[in-house]
Amino acid sequence: MEKLAKNPAFLKRMENVVRREERVLTIRSPYALSTEEVKHIKQKLNLESRIPLRVNMVVDKSLLLGIVVKYKDYYFDYSLKGHIARLFESLEA
Amino acid sequence: MDKLGIDPKLLVAQTINFLIVLFVYIRFVHKPFIRSLNQEKKKKQELEGALSKIQKEQEAVQKQKEMLEIELESRTKKAYNKLKGEADAMKQAAIKEAQEEAQRIREQNTQIIERDREKMVEDVKGQGVSIATAVLEKALVGLTEGELSKKVTRAVIEKLPRIQNE
Numbered sequence: 675m676e677k678l679a680k681n682p683a684f685l686k687r688m689e690n691v692v693r694r695e696e697r698v699l700t701i702r703s704p705y706a707l708s709t710e711e712v713k714h715i716k717q718k719l720n721l722e723s724r725i726p727l728r729v730n731m732v733v734d735k736s737l738l739l740g741i742v743v744k745y746k747d748y749y750f751d752y753s754l755k756g757h758i759a760r761l762f763e764s765l766e767a
Numbered sequence: 768m769d770k771l772g773i774d775p776k777l778l779v780a781q782t783i784n785f786l787i788v789l790f791v792y793i794r795f796v797h798k799p800f801i802r803s804l805n806q807e808k809k810k811k812q813e814l815e816g817a818l819s820k821i822q823k824e825q826e827a828v829q830k831q832k833e834m835l836e837i838e839l840e841s842r843t844k845k846a847y848n849k850l851k852g853e854a855d856a857m858k859q860a861a862i863k864e865a866q867e868e869a870q871r872i873r874e875q876n877t878q879i880i881e882r883d884r885e886k887m888v889e890d891v892k893g894q895g896v897s898i899a900t901a902v903l904e905k906a907l908v909g910l911t912e913g914e915l916s917k918k919v920t921r922a923v924i925e926k927l928p929r930i931q932n933e
Binding site: 703704705707711714715718719720721735736738739740741743745748750752754755758759762763765 | 892895896899900903904907915916917919920921923924925926927928929930931
């Protein structure tokens, strides 16, 4: 059991499980979003309940434009980088 | 007798003489000659018998030789056919094995090529994304932190879907 507790892979998995239960909203954007914008995002995603929600903001300039939102198993990529990546994915060899 | 010119004494003497000659002839010429002839005949018969026997044996040997030749030919043919069959089977097996090996190598090579191609495509895609991102980053320098970025963010936020049961 102690060995398992020290195992980084196991800890990572457990962390993921806890996070899914914990209600964490991760927003990645090319610039720091304002409180209004974050509130608007929560509102659009229907996450304005009484249950506490932890918002994790990440500034990632490589996204260029748009945002990437992750919540539990949901993943919304509305960034220009994501669009380009999908465009290349759709290209036939 | 005298009138006929025959002398009895001479006749007797000639008769005796004839008989003596006849005796001598029979005793020393005729009998040995006949004996010799019989012996020759017997010898000839024996030789003929032996010759006939030899001929018969020779014929039997010839017949046996012919039979042996036929049997040898038959066996040779059979062995040849057997060997040919085995050789054909081995040849077919070798061809089949070679074909299978070639097919296996072809499949392996196809898999390797396909894997390399997929990897190359992935690399190209990854590099394409990196290059396009870098190019756009250079092209949109200054815009990503400006009003355009905020406008885009606002438009994107409007597009966000509603998560159910939260």
